[in-house]
Amino acid sequence: MTCLPARTDKKLGLAIDLDTCVGCNACVTACKGWNDQGYGAPLSDQDPYGADPSGVFLNRVHSYQVQAPDLAAITVNLPRSCLHCEDAPCVTVCPTGASYKRVEDGIVLVNEDACIGCGLCAWACPYGARELDAAAGVMKKCTLCVDRIYNENLPEEDRQPACVRSCPTGARHFGDFADPDSTVSRLSAARGAVPLFPEMGTKPVNRYLPPRKKDALDASPLAPLLDIKTSGFAGWLDRLLEKF
């Protein structure tokens, strides 16, 4: 049934640090690489080397400019993927029960054998986190690497999502938001983490740590050059030229 669980034992998710993300796309390629080989249908590409390439990605990195009044503009890289919402609208709209939220850890998954590929869950998601695979005809989404995090065949340090494991700057953190002492909960509290699209009422689990406050420039470093006082021969020439 596509009813949402009243509560989940854990709330597994990601805390993504927008201050340290450099927008290198390592998480994007690691995600695509891992999800090409294990859980469910591989993420297909259409015309990958042709004129009009297209493909399924479960994680995409945007770059934004943020301009505050009287401050220098900053660039913020923002990786966008499933936020494993507590009130996931993608789950309740599913007509077949393929889309579900797990009671034990809160991960939102798709049972690909029951998915009819109607696309309504992708419409219901404000984050654009779900993409229909054109080759398999089923909906694909972030699984929080459910086939890694519990996988005892992997060394312990690899039992986290591929995007977290591959991040070279340590901008991505994986953990349980239901546990107030977890790394992700403490980071979120310390850094004033924000949810995305709170007005959509989805109660996302993933949190984004906003960029830290930057130093403000007093004035333009070029400002002194605008007011040069000349003296001597140059001063005489300056005055002479102004007369023309």
Added chain:
Amino acid sequence: MHPAPSVILFTVLSGLGFGMLAALGVIVHPYGWTAFVLWGLGYGFAVAGLLASTFHLGHPERAWRALSQWRTSWLSREGIAAIATLVLLAPMALSDWLGLGFGRGLGLIGAILALATIATTSMIYAQLKTVPRWNHWTVPVQFFAFALTGGAMMTGQRGLALGLLAVLACALLAHWRFGDGRFAAVGATMGSATGLGHLGRVSVFDPAHTAGSYVMREMIFVVGRKHAARLRVLALGLACLLPAVILGLSGSVLACGVAVVVHLLGALAARWLFFAEAEHVVGLYYGQRQ
């Protein structure tokens, strides 16, 4: 939103079909071959619309699974209501055609179910908070107005059809009037989408990808929006005004037929606009709005 032909045909044809079935269930009581043709058309439109809706599925052979999640899913409820209507009204249709003289109780229940089907179809769209233009009471009103108007016209209820054409015109105007302000009213901005709004003005610095994607193709449709104003006039004229003029002048079968064809063209234009003008909040990540 991408105005996929399969979904436009589905909503227009099934709306017309179930509107007809509702009318045949309670208002119109034809007999003999007239009943055969009218019930046949009602069933034909309803079934053709439902079949069209399966064309955009990734796995149409699994469509039967869509009947299982009635507790939460409007799409599932729609499938159940549609099938229940078609099954329950079948004896009524046979009775009208062959003169079996069954009571109209079955027709009344079937008509209520047909109305429920139209309601569930509209709620598939109206439930989506992510598409503010759709997430409004004008959507069910518009779907009901279209279905009942089409049903009345197809069954030759001239007086009723004229009244409903006026209601439909008001419903369309209300949908456009309220719809235009819905996105701003919901308050979704690039700032809330990115969670960066409290830091300053957010704009796109670099897109996430330069090639297309499913999300962009499906939910960020901008082609043809510049013709929206002209298409609205065309939709209103064809769906409401012109059929009203034709029906006002003549009540002949030919006039009814022409009025219905013109009305359907208008309905298709209006439904194309319904999708093409609807903006999904995910567009904010791509800088489609501020």
